[in-house]
Amino acid sequence: MEFRAPAPENAAPLTAAQVASMLGGQVDGDAEVRISAVSGLASARDDAASYWLPRTAVETCAAAAVLVLPSDTTGGSALPEALLRVPARIEVARPDLAAALLAQHFELAVPRWIGIHERAFVDPSAEVGPGCTIQAGSWIGPGCKIGAGCVIHPNVVLEAGTELGPGCVVGANSVLGSDGFGYVWSGEKHEKVPQQGIVQVGAGVEIGASSTIDRGTYDSTVIGDGCILDNQVQVGHNCRLGRFVVLCAQVGLSGSTEVGDGAVLGGRAATVGHLRVGAGVRMAGASVATKDVPDGATVGGYPAWDIKKETRVIARMRRLIRD
Amino acid sequence: MEFRAPAPENAAPLTAAQVASMLGGQVDGDAEVRISAVSGLASARDDAASYWLPRTAVETCAAAAVLVLPSDTTGGSALPEALLRVPARIEVARPDLAAALLAQHFELAVPRWIGIHERAFVDPSAEVGPGCTIQAGSWIGPGCKIGAGCVIHPNVVLEAGTELGPGCVVGANSVLGSDGFGYVWSGEKHEKVPQQGIVQVGAGVEIGASSTIDRGTYDSTVIGDGCILDNQVQVGHNCRLGRFVVLCAQVGLSGSTEVGDGAVLGGRAATVGHLRVGAGVRMAGASVATKDVPDGATVGGYPAWDIKKETRVIARMRRLIRD
């Protein structure tokens, strides 16, 4: 295991003009001001760029530059006075996205560990692609396949047969490939249904800390390309997630849940399993789907239904006690 | 630590007649067709047995055999056409249970690790019974007692004094014996109440990944024989679970909860503590018990009450906004 600085040149400061060029924007102000970091509006130092979205209040801002919408696309929301005093405004179509990309640029200069730590356990039958980081305390079981450039944080467990596509990140203490919760009551005890399937994770998937994804009973539990899972997420056996699904913290998917492409499940949302959450669905935090949710729906409540109706019902209920 | 194949003979294919004999069933069709695996109906290959329960739709099935109810006990639900074309139907009283037992038979042929991994930490004062598996990264504290044949997955922590009966399984990254959450506000700070009790787990208990069971304050937290706990379950200090209790994923039991034999708590069900969930109770997912639940009740909602009433209230509430 060794530290590697994939792009030390990325540590060099950029001028506002260079940043604008990189991000496809225009400079208003001092095009030569130098930027070497990305920061929040309130805490930015004078070498940092920050970003502003309409209707965000700003008292003061010490940044070198601020990424903003082009002045004719702010929907009438005037730039706060404080931002007119920042040396440079860099107009871009998506300030939040531009800030993320700029931060990614600078982050490539930060050295990071590459390789398999001597205190990781990697079964001899596991395959680990080039450029991976597997930290101390992680456990990679027999037959696992890990694509190129994955980052496995400390104390992660990939049980036997787990597959990760290239470019995945697994947060500390997460477990992939644990046995699904399958038992049949025999009249005398809970007989275990052996869990023979695996967990298959696509490319570019990022999983937070202390999440758990169970292996399939007979087939695979599948996490599609580009999904992002936050901390303490639980995915039951035989679930199948499409691409770019977002599962916020503490979400719980019961077994055999299907989730369509691009669905976003708010914090602690849940499903009872054996159902489908459609593509592009948005589930409110702590809502519980008990039946299929159609593509594109925005739902809340338990059982989950149209979020607007849920909101109206809550309001109506609470008026019941108005004296 | 070594791989052991407890029953290599179990890898041999069985004829449908042999399977029927083993499971107490009858063959309809080709009694000589060979079976060497158990699989789902849709994904079964031609060497696998699957199982069917009434009212399950089946388009095609490539299995060698399918476990079904005796033809006179299906309650009028006709066997799908596709299953009449499978070489053999094996009639058994409990197809789901039979499939689990058959899968267990074949699984015994899969070699698995036995022993204490050199990267596990086992305190010298801990007692580990014969035939146990303790995987790398697990931590077995002073005074722990682990019964024969237990399987401890990687990165499990058993804090000091934890006791497991024979035949238990603890999933990766679970923690047993963590301090209970006991503090008393002194007027100046939260004074810790030292947690002196232990966790006592009975025989044949299976615990999922990333679950936590706190030690008792003065006495023990008790998990009865044959209980099954899913992933991310939290059991507070001084809880006492009877036998064969089922806690689905993300369940949270506050301190001093008693749970009677055979109770089933759905995903993310919870209790406020210092109460009793009776024997045989069924709690709906995400319901919250705030007082004792009588034996045999089926409850939902928060506070948890009769599930039928809860369902009616939800329906009634939602009609409030019908225009």
Add this chain to the structure above:
Amino acid sequence: MEFRAPAPENAAPLTAAQVASMLGGQVDGDAEVRISAVSGLASARDDAASYWLPRTAVETCAAAAVLVLPSDTTGGSALPEALLRVPARIEVARPDLAAALLAQHFELAVPRWIGIHERAFVDPSAEVGPGCTIQAGSWIGPGCKIGAGCVIHPNVVLEAGTELGPGCVVGANSVLGSDGFGYVWSGEKHEKVPQQGIVQVGAGVEIGASSTIDRGTYDSTVIGDGCILDNQVQVGHNCRLGRFVVLCAQVGLSGSTEVGDGAVLGGRAATVGHLRVGAGVRMAGASVATKDVPDGATVGGYPAWDIKKETRVIARMRRLIRD
């Protein structure tokens, strides 16, 4: 790493008179009875002290002594007969607090591990104060700063830069400093917002098992002095907790939640983020704050509001189906 008994003299039994003196109380009964442990009322042995609070039923009690309120301050709640037969009653202003302090006294006699276990990973650039315990399997990343006398249980992960004040406890398998869940949809994928901040934990903070605290995006996630967090708690990026905050098990704080001094969030309470839970607030278990909660409020429900109103609404709703 070595066992250390910081105060072996604390193992010596104390007379009831000595205990009363230590705790600022008065003995009623046998001032010479000897006490060498603290225990529950029902399970106490004849060398133990227990404590009683008004309206607690007691059938029998074998303890040597029981900590009780002064007889003129019990608000008319008579001491159970069984406690009149205990050799000594020790009258103190706060029996529960006195019992905790007495248990702490005896606990100091129990030897415990001090030092950094050889199987812990501590990055060379991390700073660890004197008297710390860092157990096997824990991972202390680059630049971490750990104050004097902290106890890090097994398999804890402190990602790079995490800071703990003196006297903190981190329960097994918890993760501090994991990346916050920050992404921006680019139209093609979820672009990661690099999480550059750290986690700053104050003095005397106690964190349970399997909890997760994300690092800040640009600035710090802050946990104030004396906070106590139970198991499976999730704290999102950029949260700021004041002093002595209590987060019970499975609480989930979305990003940028502020929590004022002394607030108590019941089990599985949650916030949607970018809001403030005021000082001294009490949130009911499983309630969800969707907007600021004013100082001192007691709230429940989802969205969280006045707990009394919530209780009335629930009762009213449930009457809707009364036939």
